[in-house]
Amino acid sequence: PPAEMPMAFPPPPPPQPIAEDFEDHDPGVAPMRARVFDGSETATIRVTEEEAASGTRSLKFVDQPDLEAPWDPHLFYTPGFTEGRYAGHFDVRLAPGAVFYHEWRTGGGTYRVGPSIIVTRQGVLEASGQALGELPMDTWIGFDIECSLDAGGRGSWSLVVTMPDDTWTFDDLACDPDFDAIEWFGFCAQEQTTSHFYLDNVRLEPAE
Secondary structure (H helix, E strand, C coil): CCCCCCCCCCCCCCCCEECCCCCCCCCCCCCCCCCCEECCCCCEEEEECCCCCCCCCCCEEECCCCCCCCCCCCEEEECCCCCHHHHHHEEEEEEEEEEEEEEECCCCCCCCCCEEEEEEECCCEECCCCCEEECCCCEEEEEEEECCCCCCCEEEEEEEEEEECCEEEEEEEECCCCCCCCCEEEEECCCCCCCEEEEEEEEECCCC
C-alpha cells in the first residue's frame, strides 16, 4: 500500500496590527477579535455606550471580589510580532477603586515581559517597579507606549500619559532584555475589587 501522506497544515497567518474602537460591535457583546475571559456572570468585559473616548462605544470591564482568578476579567490579543519597533495606544477611564493592568509578553509558560503598567486602587500609576504619579479618576486618559524587539534596542521602553490638563513622558523604563516578540497584548481588571473601568481606541502597530 502507498505510504501515508504527511498532513498539510496551513501556514500561520502573518502578524497583524491591532486597531479597535469597538464601533462595529453591538452594545452588550464581548469584543470579537480578542480572547476574552470573564470572571463570572457579572464580572465581565462587554461593549457599552455608557462612555467613549471617541465615537459612541467602548469596552467596560466590571470587576468584583471573590473571583477564582484575581486577574479576571481579562482579555488579550495575539499579534505575533517578532522584529521591529512597535507603538501601542489605548484610552482608559477609571472608576474609583479600579485596578487596571496592561502588559506585553512573549508566548509560552515561561514568557518574557516587555512593557507593563498597573494602576492601583489608590489611582497610582506604576511601571518598572516605580510609582510614576497619581492619575485622575472618571476622566479619559491616553497611554502611548513604544518598545523595540530587535537586538540592541531591547530591555527598555517609553511611555507617554496624556490627561486633560497634563502630559507625562517617561523614557528608558526597564523591561526584560530577552523580550523579543509580542505574542500577548493584554488588559486585566487586576486583584479583586468592586469597581470598573472603560477601555477604548486600542492600537498596536509598527512605530514610525
